[in-house]
Each structure stands twice: as C-alpha cells, then as structure tokens.
Amino acid sequence: MSVSWNEYDPGKFFDELIKTKGKPRKYAKNLAKYLADHSDEELETRKAVAELSIKEMGITFTVYTEEEGSIDRSWPFDILPRMIPKSEWDQIEKGLKQRVHALNLFINDIYHDQKIIKDKIFPKELLANSVNFRKECVGVSPPLNIWAHICGSDLVRDSDGTMYVLEDNLRVPSGVSYMLENRSVMKRVFPELFESYNIQPVDDYCSQLFDMLASLSPRPADYPEVVVLTPGIFNSAYFEHSYLAQQMGCELVEGRDLVVQDDDCVYMRTVEGLQRVDVIYRRIDDLFLDPEAFHPDSMLGVPGLMRAWKKGNVALANAPGAGVADDKVVYAFVPEIIKYYLGEEVLLPNVPTYRCMFQDEQDYVLSHLDELVVKPANESGGYGMMIGPMASKKEREKFAQLIKKDPRNYIAQPTLGLSTVPTFVDHGVEPRHVDLRPFILSGDNTSVTMGGLTRVALRKGSLVVNSSQGGGSKDTWIVEEEA
C-alpha cells in the first residue's frame, strides 16, 4: 500500500497540492506521483530519517512545564512539503514589499509630524489607545528612517483560493531559523525530489540579514560590530537567536554582556576589555530593553540603551516603538495607509475587517456575531477573542455588550476556511490546515524570503498552528512551473 490520492479528500477547503480527489495540481504532479510510487514502509523510513536528523541537529524549541521548568523539545516537522508556484509567489512578494514600505512610512510619520492624523485618514484616538506606541520614540530618526527592519507577516488562504494577510509582526517576529532548518532536513530526506524540481533556494537569508543590519551602522566600516541580543537560554526562541548569530558570524549577547558608558556608546565586555557595538539585532521586547527608560526591574536589558540609540550611537533593529503598526486596529487601516503614502491600491488583501468604531461597521458586526471572529485590538495570542460560530448565545451577548461599551477596542473578521496540505498522520496522509509566515527585510534595499515558514495544525480539524499547542511545520517550496 502507498499514498492513494483517490482517497484523499480536501473537502470544501482549498488544498495547496491536491485540487480534488485524485487530481493533483499541475505543479504538484511529480510529488504526488513520487509518493504514490513509494511504499508506506519507504515513506516511514524517510519520516524516521527526518526525526533523527532533527534530534541530532538539535533543532529545538523551548517549552515551559510546571514539573520540569524550561525544557527544549525537538521541533515537530512534517516531511510533506507545501508548494507555491513561482508566478503566484512573485505577486505575493510585490504585495509584501508594498505593505512593509507603507508601514515604515506610517511609523516614521507617527513619531514625527503625524500628517496622516492631521489629514484625518487615521483617527487620533486610536493612537492614544495603542499599547505599543512609545512616547520615548517621538522625534527620533533612526538610520534610513526605517523602523521595522524585519517583518514577519502571516498569510492565510481562504477556501476560494485568495491569499490574505492575517497580521503583520513588527516587534520581534520569530520562525525564520526553522524555515532554514526545515530545508536542510528536507535535503537529507528527499534528495531525489530536489533533482526533479526547480525549487527556489532559501539559504541566502542570513547573509541578507547581515547586510541589512550592517547598512544601519552609525560608524561607516566594512565590518561594523553587529550583535544579536537575546533574553537568554530560557527564551522559547533561543535556538533561533543562536542560529542567526552563528550563521551571520556575529556575537550572541545577553543584556549583562553590554554596558553603556558615559560617552553614550554601547560596549560589550570581552576577554580583552570593552569593545564598541554598532548594530544590535535585538530579540527582546521594547519594555525590557532598557531599565532606565522602561521597566526598572528588567534584568534582560541594558541600562542607558535608549539614550545611546536616541543619540544615534547605536542602531537597534527593529527600532523601539515599531510595534505601533502591528496592533489589530492599525492592521484594519493598512489599505488606507498604502493609499495615503504610496498612492497605490493594496496588492495583497487584508482579511475583510470590520471596525466597531464606525457605526455602520459596528451595526454589521452586531447583527452577524454568529458568523464573525471578534478580536480585541491590543491582545495577542488569541486572548479575549470570540469565535462566533463556536460561541454560545450567552458569550455572544457578552461580546455585544463589550463592543458597545468600547467600540474602538474591537474588530471583527469573517471566519476563514484555512487551506490544507497533505500531511502524514498515523494511518496514511490527510489534509491539515496551514498558514505561512514570510519574512521581509528592509534596509538600504528590501528583500523577501523565498516562501517562508509554513506552520501546520497537526490535529484533525484544528486551526491552531502554534508549536506549543500541537502545531508543526513544513518545508515551503516555491517552484518554477515547467513550460
């Protein structure tokens, strides 16, 4: 027995590889045939190879448990790749660049003249409510006027095949190391498929990241001192911090390694003494960066770091305050933001979003609560959210009250039928829901990863792709279609 595509049923969802029962999409034909031609035992062996590689390579993520504290676990990975044709990807890439460009102009405007507010495109009250707006950043001009140097945008595909942007992560987006490691595992598992497909490589991300960071250096030099700042080994993304530092050949530092001297420059403590630092790729949240400026009891940060940054003596990526553009209400304004700064129509659509602060949109939300997902603006990780079709009548009534009481804090979106990809399960192959997180780098030029990190909800029917809650990941192939 082997994979039988005649029994694989994507149902009402859009499947990335299989159009309908027994009919692979054009670009997935070779892969489908390959899988059908190999026995279960053979595929099980490949799966075991992948699992062993991940264990040996020590690809881990950290989870916290009551009993054991922090432990690092092997990264859950599915060996069946997700594929996107190059022609479609080119369009997505354009859309992402447009989006991030406009968001950077928006952030810079918000911390300077606030023209977009004066022109009444963006409501002033929203800014007052934003938890990610940092008054400490007003008037600061970071290098190249770019604030969000590294952006991770989450994309989802609805049942009709449209790709939507679900959210933009502008603070400390993670996942890129897993994207790179997934590819190196896949090369060990299916070397022959890489021969039969024209798969776009992803390997140059780290050198692009380094070049981008180096372009921010306050001191012009061929090799500016770039460091990666991590909260430390107990952070869930420590693997990634360490991975990126290694691949870029720069120091991985913790807050206690750095010190700001009286000259307002940042130094690291080395075996030889103090050494000046030019660019910090920080993987610590704004509020923990500098106990002098924010949380006074933060042990992770560096006292005086904000002082050094404001004086232009060190570059921080992403810039503090960049998160102002990633709350859910700002998200709802992205089409207007793009139009305002670039004079262009949005290329990559938002999920249709109803803003309860506008009466007509609120009316729609209140009369369609059973169909919509309601989200508060400033919470992340699914907190305080209501999924209409699954909520009880009581819950819906509770949310109706909440919305009427504080309309500015709520948005609502239709429930999407996330697309699926064939995924190994205990007995054969079944469709599982996925999303996609590409990464966009903005410095003296802009680049987008080839594909991104595909996260997959491994439980049947689940839409939760988070690795701490039963999610896994897949390699993402951008493939050139053969003529």
Place this chain on the structure above:
Amino acid sequence: MLARVAETLYWMARYMERAENMARLINVNANLILDIPKKTVLGWEPLIDITGTRENYEEKYHSFEERQVMKYLISDADSPVSIANSLKWARENARTVRDVIPREAWEQINGLNHYAKDQLNVAMSKRGRFSYLNEIILRSQTIVGLLSGTVNRDQGYLFIRMGRNLERADMTSRIIDVRSANLLTEESMELRPFENIQWMSVLKSLTAYQMYRQAMQARIRRADVVKFLFQSQRFPRSILFCVQQMERCVQELPDFENSLRRIHQAKRLIQGAELHAYDQGMLHDFIDHIQIELNNIHEALNDQYFLSGRIYGQEQEQKQAS
C-alpha cells in the same frame, strides 16, 4: 571574545572532561574490586569521598551498596557529580554557545547526552556498565578530536583547552586517590601480591598503560607509576602535563600575569614533590593540596576573564570610587 562566551566554553570543556573521567573513575574502582580479596576491600564508599560530596550523598542515600553508588555517580540528575549531570551541563553550555562552536561538535555533544540518557538501563546492569562507560569515554574523545581538528586557534579554543586541562588534572589526581584510599591497610602482607596488579589497573583506566611502558621502560612499580602520572612531561593526562598546557595557553591571552603566577605555583608544587618517599597517607594529603592549587588557578581565570568575575570587579571599583 565575549567574557561570558569564554566562560561558557571553559565550563563546557570542564563538564565534558568531568563526565569522561567519572567514567574512568568508576571503571578503575570496579576493576580494583574484582582484583582484591573480598574481605579487605572498602567497596564503593571511598568514591564518594573522592568526589568530595559525602554530605550531599548521605542526604539522599543510606548505604554504600554498589547500586546506590552507581546511581549517584552515573544517572542521578540531582547528584552534582553524576555523568548524567555533567553531560547535561556540558550540553547546556554548548547550547548557549552553539553559535560559536562548529555545528558537528554541537551535534556530537547533543548526541552523547541523548545516548547517556537513552541507555541508562544498560548502564545500571553490571554486565552493560563497562561498555556503557567505555562508549562515554570514546565519544568524549571523539568530541575532543573534533574540536581540535575543526576550531580556529583563537581565544575561544584557548579557554576550551584550559577548562579541559584543569579538569583533567583534577580528575587524574582523584583517580590516583582511589588507589590510595583503597590501600589504607597497605602494609598488611595480605595485599602485597596484588599491589602491582592494582596500579596496572589505575594505568589502564587512564589509557596510560602502554604509554607508561614505553616511557618508563620499567615494571609496574608504585614509585614509577606515581611519578609517571604526576610528573610526566609527555603523557597528556599527567597532572604536570595538564598544568604546562595551561601555562602555554594563558600566555596567549591579554593580562595573564596573575593567572600565570598561580599556574607556576601549582607547577612548582608538583615538580618539587619527592613522590617516592610518600606513603599512602602523605600521597592523599598531597593530592588535596594539588586540588586546592588547581582551584586557585580557576579563581584567577574567573577574576580576570569571565563575566561573573568582571561584573563583580566592576562593582567593587564603583564602591571604592563612591
């Protein structure tokens, strides 16, 4: 090189070396027990003293029966000296600096940690223990070789070598101590016939038997074996050799004067000892003394190069200034 990274590399190497030598230590005692007449042996208890953690042991364990001691020295995650614990910390340190060490080295250290955990059942059986411990030793040696064959000769490597040699000197002294502890009744005629065979087993546990034969061209005699293991200029596990390695390493670092002074002090102590005249009791005291000197070297390195020492030093300066 970051002070914290130097410190982490140093400890990574120390923990790796500690795990390997703990495996050697257990093997040497197991061999001694097999060789010595039953009624005269002290069994496994001396090993606890040799690791310097008797109090810790007695909190949790109530006898010095073989299984208990094995658990404490091999698998117990709470035991500060167990192989499991050393490998865990070697891996944690390596994980912290995995951006600095070659990927293959990290994979080996990670793999060794998995092996040690996965095969604990084997380790706990009398039959499987020897091969388990040997595998640990062999894999540790692989990692030493891998690092030596792939790492830039920069400061990071100097700290790896210093950590390794300091720990190795310390553990070699402890392995010799097993022998002296087991022979408190040395003068009894009963044990005489076994003496040589026992020193042979000490040499073997340090992979030193052939090298001893080649270098000393002598029969196995207590005085020669002790001289070889303490004072050989050629054998890489002898205490003097390890200290001289550190002497060389430290001079490639900036501001090495204090650390070098400490190293020279230890070196004088080792070279000056009239070992052939020591009885077992004196040898034991001498070993204690060496361990204290080695710790002084560690303290000097910590103050000068490591992050914890640096931050402490800076705080003291600020206090004095204000």
